[in-house]
Amino acid sequence: MADLLGSILSSMEKPPSLGDQETRRKAREQAARLKKLQEQEKQQKVEFRKRMEKEVSDFIQDSGQIKKKFQPMNKIERSILHDVVEVAGLTSFSFGEDDECRYVMIFKKEFAPSDEELDSYRRGEEWDPQKAEEKRKLKELAQRQEEEAAQQGPVVISPASDYKDKYSHLIGKGAAKDAAHMLQANKTYGCVPVANKRDTRSIEEAMNEIRAKKRLRQSGEELPPTS
Secondary structure, three states: OHHHHHHHHHHOOOOOOHHHHHHHHHHHHHHHHHHHHHHHHHHHHHHHHHHHHHHHHHHHHOOOOOEEEOOOOOHHHHHHHHHHHHHHOOEEEEEOOOOOOOEEEEEOHHHOOOHHHHHHHHOOOOOOHHHHHHHHHHHHHHHHHHHHHHHHOOOOOOOOOOHHHHOHHHHOOOHHHHHOOOOOOOOOOOOOOHHHOOOOOOHHHHHHHHHHHHHHHHHHHHOOOOO
């Protein structure tokens, strides 16, 4: 019986020590604080969404406004605003380099921004419709001029004055004309006149003279030397 009672008592958990109780108390307090922070954050999101819904609704009802720029927001707030704008049927964009400086702009559907306007906001510049229209007209004018130049072909540049007039005081007005002549083909090119030939003998006469000189040379070589 004593052994049975001892085994039962040994299987029971020991009462927590003072250190364990303090650890558990801190854990419960930390969990309570975390839960409270989560509830506060949730409540802040709800209130922020209601405020954005109110501002977007006022923007829609104001016929004098076509766009609205909000103050810089964090990522969560921008996400909430984008969602509110989408539900309202509007268009929204985020601009800015740093995350802390990024802001949201909303536009009415019928006044959606052009690509040029969006590029201006991305560069951190204010959009000026008048300057943009002037820039567009200049671009169209330059394009038309390029097309007209391509249709006309290469431009032929003519000198402002004739070189003969420029140097007439040196060469005279009739010098170039007098110096000009018509070139005619020489039909006798390659033919040498008989009068210009140095040797007028025939081939047979030339061969006979060569043979005679050869015989004379041979006969001279056969004669014995004189004492």
